[in-house]
Amino acid sequence: MKLLFDQNLSPRLAIRLNAVFPDSTHVSQIGLAAAPDVDVWEYARRHDYVLISKDADFSEMSLLRGYPPKVIWLQIGNCTTRQIEALLITHRHVLFTFDTDATVGVLILS
Numbered sequence: 390m391k392l393l394f395d396q397n398l399s400p401r402l403a404i405r406l407n408a409v410f411p412d413s414t415h416v417s418q419i420g421l422a423a424a425p426d427v428d429v430w431e432y433a434r435r436h437d438y439v440l441i442s443k444d445a446d447f448s449e450m451s452l453l454r455g456y457p458p459k460v461i462w463l464q465i466g467n468c469t470t471r472q473i474e475a476l477l478i479t480h481r482h483v484l485f486t487f488d489t490d491a492t493v494g495v496l497i498l499s
Contacts, residue, residue, distance in 0.1 A: 390488040392461070393433045395442035396422055399470040406474060409481055414438075426450065433458035439488060448495045456494035459487065464499040 392413035394402050400415035407413065416422050421429050426446050433440045434457050440447050441461040448462045461484065463473065477484065480498060487496040 390485055391436075391438045392441050393429070393436075393438035393458075395429065395440065395444065395447070397443045398441065398463075398473065401470055402474060402477075405470075406477060409478060430454070430458065439484075448497075451494045459493075460495045461487070462495060462497045464497055 390410055392403070392406070392410050394400070394413070394415040396416050398415070400417050403413045403415045403418065416424065416429055419432065421432060424432075427450075429440070430447065430450055432438070437457070439459045439461060441463065443463045443465065445462065447460045451460045463476070465473070465476065476498060483498075484496070487493060
């Protein structure tokens with residue numbers, strides 16, 4: 390499972406979570422830091438990433454466009470990068486199940 394971290398999340402997450410989610414990256418690492426959401430969406434779709442964001446934009450886009458890409462929507466408010474890292478590691482089995490479930494396109498973590 391490869392995660393593509395949205396601009397509203399720290400680029401350090403891709404590095405810190407590499408052991409659990411290999412080949413994950415941040416939009417800033419692939420030149421999409423200032424790109425419109427639709428460009429990020431298309432990149433994720435073409436390169437088999439699961440989008441992860443704190444914004445509702447990608448989950449709404451999933452309703453309109455379907456999936457892939459799948460979307461993980463973090464509804465967690467203000468928190469540290471370490472807290473997000475811990476949340477994703479704690480729920481990694483849920484994330485892997487979500488990734489393989491062909492019937493679900495959006496996962497909300499709170």
